[in-house]
């Protein structure tokens with residue numbers, strides 16, 4: 072009996088211990104990641120930083136001693152990863168679970184025609200098939216895109232000479248021209264190009280739908296159920312905006328590709344991503360996969376412009392900004408180019424790419440110091456997970472704080488708050504391989520920017536060509552005084568560009584002008 076009691080007690084003890092441990096574990100994983108206090112219903116809506124949220128996110132990360140912090144905004148859980156270790160762990164090592172995109176209810180109203188823009192990361196083949204096409208065309212074959220980038224850059228230099236005040240418009244036209252060239256082989260007409268009009272219509276419709284005002288105006292993102300109400304009810308003004316976006320998101324993938332097909336039949340289609348892919352698809356015309364592959368191709372082609380045009384333009388806007396703010400960097404960069412070209416020609420891919428480490432360092436420093444997407448693009452969690460002993464629930468939105476990581480002195484060396492291209496170089500001016508390229512500028516893990524390599528090359532060419540031809544300095548404002556560009560004046564969306572500032576852009580010499588106008 073006594074023995075029985077001891078056994079019973081031992082068993083009960085074991086069960087209690089196991090249950091306590093289990094409860095502890097469950098309790099542990101019930102914990103959420105630290106973050107600023109929330110209030111019922113609104114969560115962090117009231118203490119969510121209104122401007123430069125990336126700075127506050129880093130401060131919270133320090134205050135709560137956690138590389139990942141959690142916020143809640145109107146029922147959405149949002150996690151911000153503030154260190155490279157956290158992004159490596161979640162976006163890379165656990166990439167299968169952290170590579171989807173959040174559901175944006177507002178886009179449900181637009182319908183499936185917009186699916187190609189925010190592809191979900193799913194175990195099935197759809198997303199992977201898209202990435203395969205991007206990989207084939209953009210990771211290794213960057214050289215195929217150089218002719219379009221080169222000719223668009225030459226046109227840019229002439230425009231900057233003729234009408235320097237409109238430099239942002241010229242940069243916008245140039246990035247659009249190079250991307251449409253490389254994607255569809257389209258040579259954009261100087262005025263009223265019909266295909267460019269289709270693309271611009273889509274971009275405007277998307278801006279309209281995704282812009283802060285539209286989202287604020289529309290209540291669908293907060294209460295998705297409302298989309299089942301009749302469209303004519305007052306307050307549902309989003310419908311016309313959605314209709315416009317639906318129409319242009321059908322035209323954007325279809326019409327330019329139709330144009331290439333027509334030229335292909337006539338045998339006059341210039342080289343392009345579209346032409347190469349259509350030729351390859353011709354051989355699989357009878358395969359049951361053909362319709363799927365054709366749809367993937369259409370989506371990829373449309374995605375190149377949607378993802379590449381504004382981002383590349385923004386990188387160039389920050390370049391102009393930096394050259395005005397840091398004239399010593401501008402002068403040094405120009406001296407390196409003159410030394411390489413002996414002042415006898417414009418820089419080009421064939422002779423100079425890879426031979427101008429200072430220009431690559433300037434490019435890196437612009438991307439690091441003024442990130443185009445300071446908190447990247449949102450990823451979304453597929454299944455519940457545990458990180459730092461805290462529960463990360465399915466459907467949580469996760470951002471990488473690229474701004475914070477690119478200011479981490481453990482990675483980028485001392486004084487990361489100073490604009491200093493030299494950090495990427497050795498004493499002798501060669502590339503210091505101990506300091507990595509600021510890859511966080513292009514995002515994370517499986518969703519990393521599909522056009523990273525081609526974007527870097529195009530930015531390099533535009534930067535080197537502009538520096539070799541022009542001097543850039545502060546422009547004059549409406550009051551007749553010189554204007555110092557202000558880094559605090561920038562757009563507030565995910566893509567962060569400086570607000571308009573005037574610039575004085577002057578050709579360096581008669582010789583520079585000759586080089587520019589004689590360039591074929």
Ligand code: HEM
Pocket residue numbers: 190205209374375376378379380382383386443444447448449450512513514515516517518519520521522523525526
């Ligand atoms: C300065 C120029 C650019 C910057 C800073 C940039 C940055 C980014 C970032 C931060 C992302 C999100 C990555 C993530 O979710 O973690 C992204 C995605 C993407 N980028 Fe870029 N990008 C640039 C240019 C381009 C260009 C020229 C192309 C086209 C060839 C392109 C194609 C894409 C595509 C297709 C995606 C979506 C990838 C996916 O969802 O799987 N980007 N980019």
